[in-house]
Amino acid sequence: MKSMFGAFFAILAIAIGANLALTQAGFSSQERTSSSAVRLDP
Amino acid sequence: MKRILISLIFTLSFVSLAFAQSTAAPDRNATGGAQTLEDIMARQRGEEVDNSFRSDATGDAARAAEISKQLGTLGGNSDPELWRALRFGSADITASNSGPAAEVLIQDGGMSWLNLRSGPLIKYGGGLLLWVIGLLGLFYLIRGRIKIDGEKTGRKITRFKAAERFSHWLLAGSFLLLGATGLITLMGRKFLIPTFGHEAFSVLAIGSKWIHNNVSWAFIIALVLIFVFWVVDNIPHRTDINWLLKGGGIFSRGHPPAKKFNAGQKLIFWSVIVLGGSISVSGISLLFPFQFEMFAATFAKVNAIGLGTYLGFGELREVLAPHEEMQYAQLWHSVVSFVLMAIILAHIYIGSMGMEGAYDAMGSGEVEEQWAREHHSLWVEEILGPQVPHAPVATDKKPVAKAAKKSATELAKVADAPITVAKTPKKKSKTKPVKPAEVKTKKASAPKSAKPAAKKANVKKATAAKPKKPASET
Numbered sequence: 001m002k003s004m005f006g007a008f009f010a011i012l013a014i015a016i017g018a019n020l021a022l023t024q025a026g027f028s029s030q031e032r033t034s035s036s037a038v039r040l041d042p
Numbered sequence: 043m044k045r046i047l048i049s050l051i052f053t054l055s056f057v058s059l060a061f062a063q064s065t066a067a068p069d070r071n072a073t074g075g076a077q078t079l080e081d082i083m084a085r086q087r088g089e090e091v092d093n094s095f096r097s098d099a100t101g102d103a104a105r106a107a108e109i110s111k112q113l114g115t116l117g118g119n120s121d122p123e124l125w126r127a128l129r130f131g132s133a134d135i136t137a138s139n140s141g142p143a144a145e146v147l148i149q150d151g152g153m154s155w156l157n158l159r160s161g162p163l164i165k166y167g168g169g170l171l172l173w174v175i176g177l178l179g180l181f182y183l184i185r186g187r188i189k190i191d192g193e194k195t196g197r198k199i200t201r202f203k204a205a206e207r208f209s210h211w212l213l214a215g216s217f218l219l220l221g222a223t224g225l226i227t228l229m230g231r232k233f234l235i236p237t238f239g240h241e242a243f244s245v246l247a248i249g250s251k252w253i254h255n256n257v258s259w260a261f262i263i264a265l266v267l268i269f270v271f272w273v274v275d276n277i278p279h280r281t282d283i284n285w286l287l288k289g290g291g292i293f294s295r296g297h298p299p300a301k302k303f304n305a306g307q308k309l310i311f312w313s314v315i316v317l318g319g320s321i322s323v324s325g326i327s328l329l330f331p332f333q334f335e336m337f338a339a340t341f342a343k344v345n346a347i348g349l350g351t352y353l354g355f356g357e358l359r360e361v362l363a364p365h366e367e368m369q370y371a372q373l374w375h376s377v378v379s380f381v382l383m384a385i386i387l388a389h390i391y392i393g394s395m396g397m398e399g400a401y402d403a404m405g406s407g408e409v410e411e412q413w414a415r416e417h418h419s420l421w422v423e424e425i426l427g428p429q430v431p432h433a434p435v436a437t438d439k440k441p442v443a444k445a446a447k448k449s450a451t452e453l454a455k456v457a458d459a460p461i462t463v464a465k466t467p468k469k470k471s472k473t474k475p476v477k478p479a480e481v482k483t484k485k486a487s488a489p490k491s492a493k494p495a496a497k498k499a500n501v502k503k504a505t506a507a508k509p510k511k512p513a514s515e516t
Contacts (some may be wrong), residue, residue: 001406003207003210004207004211004405006211007208007211007214010208010212011212011215011216011260014256014257014259015260016256018256018259019252019256022255022256027330032331033139033141034140037138038139
């Protein structure tokens, strides 16, 4: 059961980490599709 | 005679050419070359209509009027010609936003994708899942829970280590989340909005999107982990043929011999790897829109080997609009996911309520020895060695009960000893010895002298007596 709960916790950690990483990586739709003249949300 | 024959052939060829021309290019003089009522009706009947008379009629830029003259702002083209150019994607577009999709203003493939997504995909995908659930319910009613036939030994064998179980649950947990949020995303508009309203569904949809996008990485990591852990044990073996021919013993008493994974489990494993891998690749292309053009390249390869023609699809289109790439990726992602979900439903059933003792493999990692002997007899022989008396595989209930009682007594004698080192070869003809196994009790730990023998298997006896002799003396 420890392995199972550990895995579930890992899913949460990976998801939060992935969200942070992808947000920082500049791959959001607004960043990918807007030109340099567009002011984006911080 | 020859001259007559040749002239006949020529005549027939001209007639056929004229006929072909008349079917390929219908008379549109009445509309000045524009589409006719028959064209529209044919499209509505779902017939293939050659649109080249429209897609090619987009004006001639070379004959453009000067900007100061009449129609100059349209580049010498009429309004209908400009709209046709937009409609068929040949207009020269300059957009202020960037990205490959920005310059495609009208993408008519989107309509067929939307119809497919909101209609047959939900109908047949959801139907498949309901059908599998119903089938499993029916199977449970007919067959009941598959129980351990023989008498339980009370000893446990370590089937999966903590790292393996962690990887399994990482995959399972993420798959359940992805499956649920994927279904919400696909079916929410049809089933949830009418029930809960737009605002409630909006919250659910945004949450589902966040979970689906971010939990997907856990799924991909877990997929790699389980592949590394289990690929060797899932390579097909000749015993799998026998297992499959006997249907895994599902409808009969007795179980075909199997190694660590039986043929059914191998099918599940490779389904997860292949379908899960495909879902991951299409999912990544959806996560990073317009970055990976997978389908145009795949269609080109399919055409190159002539597979499309062989299967009756004809030549597949090798030039796709950016949106079409995403639409194909989404459809593929959904279809393959539905197939994998259907397979996993069966896996969940057999690993939980469908079979006694199966859950322990992924719960505690330790399974009842009798369960292991019945379902994975060759694996048990590999790890424990053949000198441990077998509890017989059930072929009929009464003999099993008697034989199990006898073997249980013999097994208890073995289990009372703290350590049993198996050095007997698997078969007489083979010289390679079987790897030694460790047998230990809960109350008594193995003496130091015997520890090197412990490599692959742990067999624990729940109520073992205190050992009287060290392993070296047994």
